[in-house]
Amino acid sequence: MRDTSEASGAPKSLEQRLKAFEGRSAAVAGVGKDPVNGPMIRHWCEAMGDTNPAYLGPDAIAPPTMLQAWTMGGLSGLSGHTGRTGAYDELLALLDEQGCTAVVATDCEQEYVRALRPGDEITFDSVIESVSDRKTTKLGTGYFVTTRMDVRVGEHLAGTHRFRILKYAPAHRPARKPPAGPVTRPRPVVNRDNxxxxxxxxxxxxxxxxxxxxxxxxxxxxxxxxxxxxxxxxxxxxxxxxxxxxxxxxxxxxxxxxxxxxxxxxxxxxxxxxxxxxxxxxxxxxxxxxxxxxxxxxxxxxxxxxxxxxxxxxxx
Structure with a gap:
């Protein structure tokens, strides 16, 4: 069904349709698949090489940068009530229709409000915070989509996670010409630390x-x-x-x-x-x-x- 303006009955522009997603919930009262737990903290710390004693023992806290990890479903997906509204999938489908079929994660921002501890049960709400105007990048032309997730334990906010992607139509690139001269191996980046x-x-x-x-x-x-x-x-x-x-x-x-x-x-x-x-x-x-x-x-x-x-x- 074609989306029309309530005021005039005229079809909405693509920009209006995209902007209409701003503020819509992507997940409401989502539930983390697992409570905060020691084994996941240990695996994270081993992978990161982080030996901070705050993450060990009976009074351990979770590394703050694990904030998003507690909201993820892994390969098997989230079980139980995930709170997904479908709005985010609708937005991506609309961008697919416009030829923006490629996606790349660009950056994330996290704010930590309180420490998470083993046994904490995680809930989260997610909202589509912004959809940019059409942008042209080296990858192609498309739109930056930013979501904000608020992570809670009970009624208490634990932290906020903003995640931004670029949904774009890949730019046409001419075939690479073979190098004219001898090809040298890339040089390492040398700085004062190394x-x-x-x-x-x-x-x-x-x-x-x-x-x-x-x-x-x-x-x-x-x-x-x-x-x-x-x-x-x-x-x-x-x-x-x-x-x-x-x-x-x-x-x-x-x-x-x-x-x-x-x-x-x-x-x-x-x-x-x-x-x-x-x-x-x-x-x-x-x-x-x-x-x-x-x-x-x-x-x-x-x-x-x-x-x-x-x-x-x-x-x-």
Whole structure:
């Protein structure tokens, strides 16, 4: 059915139809799939490498940045009353009709009001806060859609989460021309926080940081200790021994100076830290988790030196 203006009976413009979604509820009294709980907090902290003691023990709180996690349904979806109104799906369908079939998340903002603790039952309300005017970006032309979610425990607001997407029609891009000259490998971004690491690599030394207060080792290089917060540190040279902790095989997209497929691995050094690098000495489909590897340095073009890891055998 065609949407018309109540005042004149004339069809509403697309902009009017989009703006009409502003302020509409996307979810009312939604219920979190799980209460705040210790195992999810532990998994989050392990993934983030966050060892803050506030997230441990009987008086633990949840990391504030987990705010959205308690409202998500995972692969199996939310069970019970989710409070979805359908307004958000209607908005996206309208944009699909206009050719804005692609979507990318652009940013989020979170405000924390009170700490969440294991056992807290989460409810949430979500509203379509704004739909932008038509915007042209490098990705294409479309609309920024912002939703605001208020997360509560009982009647108490715990935090607010704003999430913004760009729903757009992909821009037409002419076919890429092959490079006219020799293709060089991308250079690492060197700044004041990691310059010492790259200086060591140029000298064929793999250096990691050690906190002078708590002796925690860390990689990648950071300006302060993520275990105790101390800003002072020293360096130690690694032995170069390690194992493949995890890996992926890159098939696409092709990129100048790289020749897919190739393996990119997360290497766990014997010192206990992990770093991302390439595994050499075996075919990409022979890389295995647990495979022993040893550091070596490879030179690319004239001046670029990078640490890589040579496979030393199959996993046990």
């Amino acid at each position: 310059a010492g690491f790259w200086d060591g690599v140029r000298r064929h030394r793999l250096l990691i940081q050690r906190c002078t207060a708590c002796a925690s080792l860390r990689f990648p290089w950071l300006p302060g200790c993520n275990a105790c917060g101390c800003p002072d540190w020293e360096t130690i040279e690694t032995s170069g021994e390690g194992t493949v902790f995890s890996y992926v095989v890159l098939h696409h997209p092709p990129f100048p100076a790289f020749d897919p497929p190739y393996a990119v691995a997360l290497i766990e050094l014997v010192e206990g830290v992990r770093m991302i690098s390439n595994v050499v000495g075996v075919a990409y489909d022979k890389v295995r988790i647990g495979q022993p590897v040893r550091l070596e340095f490879q030179q690319y073009e004239d001046e670029l030196v990078l640490p890589v890891f040579r496979a030393g055998g199959e996993a046990a």
